[in-house]
Amino acid sequence: MTGWWPRGLARRHVVERFASDTLRAAGAVLFASLIAGVVIAALGFSPVEAIRALLAGSLIGPAALTATLLKTGPLLLTGLAVALCFRCGVWNIGAEGQLYAGALLATLVATRWLVGAPAVLVLPCLILAGALGGALWAAIAGALRVMRGVNEVISTILLNFVAIQLVSLAVHGPLQESAGAYPQSDALAQAARLPELARIHLGIPIAVLLALAGSFLLFHTAAGFRMRAVGLSPVAARFAGIVPERQLLLTICLAGALAGLAGAFEVSGVTGRLFESLSPGYGYTAIAVALLARLHPLAVVPSAFFFGVLEAGGGAMQREAGVPAVATDLVKGIVILLSIGFAAGVGGVRRVGPVARAPTSLSGPQADGEVL
C-alpha cells in the first residue's frame, strides 16, 4: 500500500503529482544551469564547454560513470541516515562524524586486530565494525538528548569535529602506517578490500539494497511506523503508547550505522587506507540529498546519484574546461541551493517531517512533568 503505488489514492493524483514534480525538477536543474552558466561566463570561461565537461565527466563513458557511482555510494548511505533521522524528528547533522567514526573502527579491525585473517572473516567484521562505530558515535548525541535534553543539532555538529580530529590523531599515532612515514594507516590487506567489478565495489550495491530496506522499514514495519509517528507528533505518539525517547535513540543509532558503513566502504572499497581527508563533506551534502529526496529512502537513490554527478562533474569541469575549483564549488553550491528550494517547494509546505516542525517539540523526560 505504500512505497510504489499509493493504494486508495486515485491513479490520476499520482500521475499529476509525478508530472508536476518532474516539471519542477527539470525547472530547478535548468534554472541552476542557467545561473551557473552566467557565473561561469562572468568568470571568463565558456559556459557551454563547462557544463558539457561536467556532464561528460560524470555520465558519459564507463570511467565517468564509475567516478559518479563511487561518489554516489557514500552520499546514498549518509543521505539515507539523514532522511531516516529527519523522518523521526531528529535533526542529525552528524553523518560526517559518524562516517569518520565508522571508517576509524573498520580500519582498526582491518589493520590491527584481524591482520592476515581470510576475507570471509575480516570483511564481515570490518563492515560490522564500520556500522558499530557510526552507531556508537551517533548514540552519544542520542543519549545526550534523551538524558540531558541537549539539542542534537549542536551535539552532532560538534561530534563531527571530534570524530575528524580523532581520525587525525589515529593516523598520526596508533593507526599510523608501520613505516611511520606519512599520516595514513597501513594499507588494508587484499582480504580486507571489498570485492569490486570494474572498480565498482560491493558497497555500492549494498547501499542501494539498504535504501530499499530503509523504505521497507519506514513504510512496512511497526518500528518504522512508530518512527514516523514520533517524527510527525511526539505528543500523539506518546499517547499512543510509543516512547519517543526510545524511537529517537533507535533511529539515530540506525542512522549512525548507515553513515558508519559509508566510512567503512570508503576505506575498504576505495582508498584502501585511512586518511585524514577521507570525506569531502559527504555527511553534509547528505542533508541536501535527503531533502531533495523529500526524506523518502527510495528517492534518496536518484538524489544521491544526482549529487554524485555534481561531485564527479565538478572535477571534470576543472580538468577539461579549465574552470577553477572555486568556480566549480560555486556552481555546486548554486545547484544544491536550487534543488533544496525545489524540494521545499514540492514537499516542504505540505510536510517534510521536521522541516515544517522543529523536532524540539519532542520534550525530554525532564521537560515539564512527563508529557507535552
Added chain:
Amino acid sequence: MLGSRTSSLFSLMLPLVLLVVSVSAGCGGGSGEESGFRVALLTPGSIADGGWNAGAYSGLLRIRDELGARVSHVETRTPAEFEESFRDYASRGYDLIFGHGFEYQDAAARVGAEFPSSVFVTTSGNTVRANVVPMVFELEQATYLCGVLAARMSRSGRLGLIGGIDLPSIRSTFLAFKGGAQAARAGVEVREVFIGNFDDTAAAREAALALLEEDVDFVLHQANEAGRGVFQAVAERVEKGERVYAFGTNRNQNDMAPEAVIASATLNIPAAFVEVARRVKQGRFEARPLRLGMASDIVRLEMNERLQGRIPSEVAEELVRLGEQIRKGELVVPRGAF
C-alpha cells in the same frame, strides 16, 4: 499511501536522463587524441594558498611557457578523487601527471599500472614503479649548511629547532641540521620543539621565546605560516641588543625580519616541476626517486645581505666549500628514511 513520495524518484531521474541524452548527442567527436607534450597537476588544496599548492601551480605554468606543453590542473580533496583524476588524465593521453603530495602514492601506483605510457610523479613519497616515482626535495642539503653556520657562530653552543607537525619530512630536515652542527662543532646542543600545527603563530612565538630563554641563539623553523612567530620572537631579542638569529625555510624569508633572519634554506618548487618535466620530455626518465637538490639549483642557501658582514670570513668560505662538495656529490648529508 502511508507517506508515498515515490513519484519524486522518477521525477528526479527524468530531467537528468534528458540532459545526458542531449549532451551525449553533441559530444561524439569531441575528445580526439591530440599531439604534443601534455602535463597535468593534481593539488590537494586551493592553488591560491600562497604556498605549497601555489608553487606547484606556478611550476605548471612555467612548464607550459618554457616547454610549450599543454597543461591542466585539478583540485582533488579525497583519495577517491585522486584516482579518478589520474585515470581521467591518463586515459586522455597525458604524458606527465603530477600528484602534489605523499597522499597521491597509492592512487598513482594503481592507475600507473593500467597506463604504462603516462608518467606519474608524486611530490615526496616512497612508492616507485616503472612509471611512478616520487620527487624528493633535498632541502636537507641546505639545512645541513644552516647547522654548520649556526654551530660555527653560536656563542652559547645551543641551537633550536621549531617544527609544525611532527612529520617525517620535517624530522629529516632537522636531522640534517643536527648533522651539520655536530660536524662543525662537536658537543653542540640542539633542542627541538613541535607546536602541533602549521598556522598558530602565537604558539611558534612562545616556543621560540622559550628556547631563547634557555640561551639558544640560533633558531631554525619548519612551521610554514606559523614560522612568522619565530621571527617575531627573535626580532624582539635583536631589538634588545642580543646577538640571536633565525633561519628562514622553504622560500627566501630574509626580508620578513631583516635584522633577525641570517639566511634562508630555499626550495624552488616551480623550478623543480620544470626540471622534472624537462627530463620526461627529453626521455631522461628513470624509475627511481627524483632527487632534486643543490646540484640542480632547486635547493639553495640564500644569505641575508644585511647580516652577511657578521659571518666570519672563514665560516663563509667553509660554507661555499661544503656547498660545492654537496653539489658534486662528494658530501652526502644525513636524511631521514622515509
Added chain:
Amino acid sequence: MSAARAGAALPLIELTAIDKSFVPQRPVLRRVDFDVRPGEIHALLGENGAGKSTLMNILIGLVRANAGAIEISGRPVDLARFGPSAAARAGISMVHQHSTLVPAMSVEENLCFADPSGGLLFDRRRAASRLAELSQRYQLDVPPGARVEDLSVGQRQRAEILRALDRGARLLILDEPTAALTPGETAALFPALRRLRASGRGVVFISHKLDEVEALADRVTVLRRGAVSGTLAAGELDARELGRLMLGRDLSALERPSASGGERSSPLMRLRGLSAAGLGGGCGLHDVDLAVHRGEIVGVAGIDGNGQRELEEVLAGVRRMDSGSLEVDGKPVRPHVRTLRSLGVSHLSGDRERAGLIPGFSLTENWILKASHSDERFFSHGLLRAATASEATRVAIAHFDITPADAAADVATLSGGNAQKLAVARELSGEPRLLVAVNPTRGLDVGSTRFVHEQLLALRARAAAVLLISTELDEVLLLADRCVALSRGRVHAIPADADRAAIGAIMLGGQGA
C-alpha cells in the same frame, strides 16, 4: 471595601453596548456594558467561551467592536485604531497569564525595553531607581538585577505589573493572575492589588475562584454567552447567585437518558487518593477519589485549568501519579498507555490535533496509530499489514460516514467534525470497557456534536463505562448519570438534585448548596 468611595468618580473606562462577532450571525459579545472606576477592583467572571477574552482584547485595542462606544475618562476613543500601543499610552495595561517579558533580560532592562517615554538609548540607572521606587511603594518585591528567566512565576508576574506601572498604567487587567501561583504568592499579590486600588488605579480581575473574588472585588460582572448576565456589588456576592448568573437556570429543559442498569456493586475503575504534579505551574491533582461503574457515564465538570489535563494524562497513562492508586476491576494498575489499553481503557483525547490524531498521517495510519505494539490484526511479526489496515479504515469511513471517504488522505485535510468522528470511531473500535472522553465535542458543529453524544450513549447502553471530562456543563448534565466537579485539582461531589446555581458554586470552589 471602597466601592462606595469610588462610586462618585468618572469611570476610568466605560464600554457601552458593545457588540462583536467574528463570523456573521454568530455574536461573541452582545450589548455588553462594562466600566471600571478609579480605585476599584472589578472582577470579571464567566465560563470558557463566554466572551471574556474578546472583551479584554477590545479593552486593550487588539480587537475592534462592531458596535458600541468606548470612553476613557469620559472622552470617546477608538482604541483599535492604533492598536495595543495606543491603549498603553491611554494607560491601559494587561498582565497576561504567560509572561511577555524578555526572558534573557533583567527586569530593569525589560523596563527600558520599548519604553514609550524613552528615547533610543537605554537608561538603566533610571530604570533601576524607578523599579526600586515602584516595588517599594506597592510592595511588589522583585530581586534587582535578576534575569527574568531566573524568576519564579510569581516574581515574573510582579515584574510584569511593575512594568505596566512604570509605563503609567491607570487601568490594569489581570488575566487569571492566580492560576499559576502558589498559595503563598497569591496571598502576597492581594495586598499589592489593594494598594493599587488605594492609589486610585482601576483593576480588572479575571478569575474563576470565588473566594478570591469575594476577598478582593468591589464589583463583579458575570458574562454568559456573550452577554452580561449581571453585575453585583461586593456586598451582594453569593456563590449560588454567581453560579446561576454564570451557568443559567434552564436545567429543566434537558432530559437525561435512561440508565441501562449496570452493576453498582464493584466499580470498573477506581481512583483512590490520586495526587499528581501540575502542568506548567498549574494546580495539579490533590487526593482525587473517583469511581466509574459499568453502564454508567460519570461526568467531570469544571473550568479549564483546574486539573483536567492532569487527570486526562494520568488516565491515558502518560503522567506519573505522585501518590494514590488506580484500580481496574478491583486490581491496582500502574497507569501506562499500553497496560491501560490492554485492560480495555480507551482514551479520546481532548486535544485532537496534538495528542489524538497525527496530521500528516493518512486516515489509515491514524486508525492504526495506537495498535503498533499490540494489535496483531494490523502489525504482525513487526510488519505493518497495510491491506488489513486500510480495509478496516474503509469500513469505519463507511460506517461513520467520514468525508472525504479516502483512507489514504491526510488527516489534516479533514474538517474538525470528520476528524473527531475518526477519533471516536477508533476509540470505540476495540469495544472498550471504559472510555475516557475529554471535551469530546469542543469545536464541533451541531451535527457532529450530536453524533458524538449518540456514540457515548450507545457505548453506555452496551454496558461499558464512560468518564466524561468536559468543561461544558451542558454536555455533562445532558449525558452523565453522575457528576462531580473538578476545582483546583480536587474532586467535589455534585448532589443529584443540585441545580445549575449550586453546580456553578461548586465549580467555582465555593461550598455550594
